[in-house]
Amino acid sequence: YLNSADLTPKSQPLSWHTRMKIAVDxxxxxxxxHEVANPPVVYRDLKASNILLDGNFSAKLADFGLAKLGPVGDKTHVTTRVMGTYGYCAPEYAMSGKLTKMSDIYCFGVVFLELITGRRAIDTTKPTREQILVHWAAPLFKDKKKFTKMADPKLDSKYPLKGLYQALAISSMCLQEEASSRPLISDVVTALTFLADPNYDPPDDIEPLPITVPNFDRGISLGEPEEVKEKFEEKQVEDS
Structure with a gap:
């Protein structure tokens, strides 16, 4: 289970290293x-429910219904109607329909944060200010003393502290509001490959970057989660 909120009484939470293995896969x-397919493909709908796990918790991406051929040559983006899942969608794509590989990086940052925290991207059972994962996490990323509060409580503190810091650092880089500030997926893979190694000892000086809460649509101020979600979905209809 990628989200601890989905656990049944008989199921067990994923261990820290299993979560890191899923993330790197x-x-x-x-x-x-992004980097092998020719032309490159933008997945466009990366979310927890589109990651399939086998009996060994090896992960594979599924459901390519929204995948789009990416920009080639001197093109910087593909312009398309806004599709995807609220809570995961990159802000620049939601606002303009300009799709790049960096849009997928933002989605990955949300999924990775779900793995770290055990929370869903959107959870209406939480108090209003905690319903959108990125909104809940944004102020915590600004205070090192609060980093441990972002770890899934069901891990019962069974995770390497420096590993948590590095995982949060990777997620925060992917969640930067400016697409140009996000890392390439190859750099993410390299960092996660180390992090998934139980014998890896991360450096002491790694700290997550602050993130900002994105405004997901033109002229739409972020209010109640359900209200914003409705406006996001309305925009998808307008752009169709």
Whole structure:
């Protein structure tokens, strides 16, 4: 279960290293689409429910219904109607319909944060200010003393502290509001490959970057989660 909220009384939460293994497998799937496929492919709908796990918790990407051929040559983006899932969608894509590989990087940052925190991208059972994962996490990324509060409580503190810091750092880089500030997926894969190694000892000086809460649509101020979601979906209809 990618989200601890989905656990049943008989199921067990995923261990820290299993979560890191899932993350690196998913990142390798994106790496193939972005850097091996010719022309490159933008997945466009990366979310927890589109990651399939086998009995060994090896992860594969599924459901390519929204995948789009990416920009080639001197083109910087593909302009298309806004599609995807609210809570995961990159802000620049939601606002303009300009799609790049960096849009997938933002989605991956949300999924990775779900793995770290055990929370869903959108969870209406939480208090209003905690319903959108990125909104809940944004103020915590600004205070090192609060980093441990972002770890899934069901891990019962069974994770390497420096590993948590590095995982949060990777997620925060992917969640930068400016697309140009996000890392390439190959760099994410490299970092996660180390992090998934139980014997890896991360450096002491790694700290997550602050993130900002994006405004997901033109002229739409972020209010109640359900209200914003409705406006996001309305925009998808307008752009169709």
């Amino acid at each position: 998913a990142a390798r799937g994106l790496e193939y689409l």
